[in-house]
Amino acid sequence: MIKLYGHEMSGNSYKARLLLELLKIEYEWIKIDLMTGEHKSPEYLALNPFGQVPLLIDGGTKLADAQAILVYLARQYGGDSWLPLEALPLAQVVRWLSTTAGEIRQGPENARLHYLFGSTAINIERAHQKAEHILTQLDQHLSTHTWLEFERPTIADIAVFPYVALARDGKVDLDAYPNLLAWIDRVKQLPGYVPMAGI
Numbered sequence: 629m630i631k632l633y634g635h636e637m638s639g640n641s642y643k644a645r646l647l648l649e650l651l652k653i654e655y656e657w658i659k660i661d662l663m664t665g666e667h668k669s670p671e672y673l674a675l676n677p678f679g680q681v682p683l684l685i686d687g688g689t690k691l692a693d694a695q696a697i698l699v700y701l702a703r704q705y706g707g708d709s710w711l712p713l714e715a716l717p718l719a720q721v722v723r724w725l726s727t728t729a730g731e732i733r734q735g736p737e738n739a740r741l742h743y744l745f746g747s748t749a750i751n752i753e754r755a756h757q758k759a760e761h762i763l764t765q766l767d768q769h770l771s772t773h774t775w776l777e778f779e780r781p782t783i784a785d786i787a788v789f790p791y792v793a794l795a796r797d798g799k800v801d802l803d804a805y806p807n808l809l810a811w812i813d814r815v816k817q818l819p820g821y822v823p824m825a826g827i
């Protein structure tokens with residue numbers, strides 16, 4: 629059975645868990661306690677030298693990184709629907725995977741890290757500026773799109789969803805983004821959807 633190593637407060641772990649649930653794939657959840665530093669233990673570092681969650685093991689396949697895990701699960705178990713392979717549609721989805729690891733991490737994800745976990749390495753003013761910028765862009769994009777790309781959900785939506793929906797944890801107000809709020813509700817209506825604390 630697939631094993632997913634993660635933590636319940638980790639939005640990156642949640643991305644992988646959410647897609648597993650939406651695809652109705654059985655898996656074993658293995659908690660790695662970030663609060664006690666279990667992710668830096670020799671046992672866990674032997675599995676993932678980056679010392680981060682999530683990590684997925686599927687038979688002989690071992691994969692770290694939420695976006696990589698989404699790509700793997702989508703192609704291995706989800707057919708063409710969650711990640712198309714033609715040049716342009718593939719690039720359109722990858723654009724959002726990149727956005728979540730870039731602009732969204734620098735903005736709402738870092739603001740949450742600052743307020744929820746007291747991370748001192750974060751410039752909170754910069755994180756709030758970055759959050760406002762990317763949430764404004766997303767809200768505009770979603771004013772003409774039901775899903776981030778195409779007329780159906782893809783892993784672009786799953787990758788972007790957690791840290792946008794968790795933005796209030798970082799004292800980022802979402803009320804100014806009505807199209808984004810409507811899209812968050814649409815994701816929550818997907819069959820098989822599971823929540824995480826804060827969403």
Ligand SMILES: N[C@@H](CCC(=O)N[C@@H](CS)C(=O)NCC(=O)O)C(=O)O
Binds near residue numbers: 639
């Ligand atoms: N690029 C990785 C980043 C994963 C990541 O930052 N995970 C956090 C939890 S959400 C973590 O393990 N932090 C502990 C650390 O970096 O030491 C991904 O997208 O999965």
